[in-house]
Amino acid sequence: MGSQLGRYFRVTTFGESHGPGLGCVVENCPAGLLLCEEDIQKELDRRRPGQSRITTPRQERDRVEILSGVFEGKTLGTPIALLVRNENARAKDYEDFRHIYRPSHADYTYDMRYGHRAHLGGGRASARTTIGVVAAGAIAKKILREKFGVEICAYVAQIKDLALAKDFKLPDIRTLQQIIEQNEVRCPDNELAQAMYRLIQDTRQDGDSLGGVIEAVAENVPPGWGDPVFDRLDAMIARAILAIPATKGVEIGSGFRSTTMTGSEHNDLFYVENGKIRTRTNHSGGIQGGISNGERIFVRVAFKPTATIARMQTTVTDQKEEVVLKVKGRHDPCVLPRAVPIVEAMLALVLVDAAMGAKLARLDSW
Numbered sequence: 001m002g003s004q005l006g007r008y009f010r011v012t013t014f015g016e017s018h019g020p021g022l023g024c025v026v027e028n029c030p031a032g033l034l035l036c037e038e039d040i041q042k043e044l045d046r047r048r049p050g051q052s053r054i055t056t057p058r059q060e061r062d063r064v065e066i067l068s069g070v071f072e073g074k075t076l077g078t079p080i081a082l083l084v085r086n087e088n089a090r091a092k093d094y095e096d097f098r099h100i101y102r103p104s105h106a107d108y109t110y111d112m113r114y115g116h117r118a119h120l121g122g123g124r125a126s127a128r129t130t131i132g133v134v135a136a137g138a139i140a141k142k143i144l145r146e147k148f149g150v151e152i153c154a155y156v157a158q159i160k161d162l163a164l165a166k167d168f169k170l171p172d173i174r175t176l177q178q179i180i181e182q183n184e185v186r187c188p189d190n191e192l193a194q195a196m197y198r199l200i201q202d203t204r205q206d207g208d209s210l211g212g213v214i215e216a217v218a219e220n221v222p223p224g225w226g227d228p229v230f231d232r233l234d235a236m237i238a239r240a241i242l243a244i245p246a247t248k249g250v251e252i253g254s255g256f257r258s259t260t261m262t263g264s265e266h267n268d269l270f271y272v273e274n275g276k277i278r279t280r281t282n283h284s285g286g287i288q289g290g291i292s293n294g295e296r297i298f299v300r301v302a303f304k305p306t307a308t309i310a311r312m313q314t315t316v317t318d319q320k321e322e323v324v325l326k327v328k329g330r331h332d333p334c335v336l337p338r339a340v341p342i343v344e345a346m347l348a349l350v351l352v353d354a355a356m357g358a359k360l361a362r363l364d365s366w
């Protein structure tokens with residue numbers, strides 16, 4: 001229950017934070033796609049813990065193994081199973097919390113639902129479960145790029161109240177993909193990234209944590225992707241994005257800002273450019289009526305401050321005793337830099353699924 005995403009390009013993830021390993025099974029990936037471990041590894045390396053001084057120091061190489069579905073370097077059309085083994089799980093860090101509910105974690109709710117829970121490192125609620133998402137997303141990205149020229153890029157737009165300037169002009173998407181990898185925060189404004197970096201370091205030293213906003217864009221998505229009414233493209237994106245641990249909100253296009261505008265300010269006026277129907281503005285964020293309109297898909301994602309903090313906090317045990325807790329163990333003072341590839345992967349998974357759905361939508365594409 002609850003571990004599957006996608007109706008056509010179907011991904012099932014598995015694994016817990018401190019178990020032997022994690023990964024995914026991808027069903028219905030078309031045969032004939034060139035695929036090797038390196039295609040997947042390069043995305044996992046962007047998500048990996050211990051990659052910089054502002055991420056958790058847990059050292060995991062997160063090496064992916066392709067167990068099935070690929071033969072002589074090409075997909076077979078059969079299920080693709082991808083596995084990453086845990087190497088640096090430190091169970092003793094969590095022994096004191098076997099019976100304690102950490103504030104704003106999933107300990108209490110998992111206990112209420114299942115009655116039996118892997119308490120080490122958050123178990124199934126851990127962000128390590130997004131390894132399967134990023135691995136499957138790497139395949140989705142490859143199909144989207146090679147078949148449709150679709151490019152996806154996410155980046156950190158805000159940490160606490162340090163935000164990209166309103167008039168910040170995004171470069172073209174290929175440049176964007178490169179420049180965000182040039183600083184540890186993955187923010188496209190290098191100067192702002194340095195300020196964000198210092199804020200994260202200072203907050204960590206103060207035993208606290210931070211949240212912020214990630215923005216994501218997808219370019220060259222053709223018009224016509226998205227299955228109204230319940231599988232609208234915007235609804236599928238929101239569902240997938242909110243499945244990322246620590247997310248608190250999603251906006252498509254103008255999002256909540258649209259509520260302060262009038263219709264005449266907000267409407268995206270059509271025009272024709274080089275024989276193509278375009279819109280002059282993109283408040284719709286590339287989606288109208290739940291279907292892509294060919295403009296840039298634009299998504300904003302709110303992440304809460306990391307739940308684990310190095311401060312005394314009051315909480316309760318599973319025996320309803322009130323206790324004071326100070327969490328040991330390794331954690332991210334701010335999850336956003338590592339969440340960038342996860343947001344991209346979720347968007348890619350939804351888009352490739354929508355692409356397959358669009359093929360079925362009209363007879364002339366059969």
Ligand SMILES: Cc1cc2nc3c(=O)[nH]c(=O)nc-3n(C[C@H](O)[C@H](O)[C@H](O)COP(=O)(O)O)c2cc1C
Binds near residue numbers: 122246307333
């Ligand atoms: C990339 C990434 C890394 C994370 N690392 C941590 C962490 O080190 N410590 C922590 O308390 N939460 C971390 N989280 C968030 C928790 O997994 C999440 O907040 C928790 O399981 C409760 O779920 P919820 O916030 O979705 O309600 C991380 C999330 C992401 C996306």
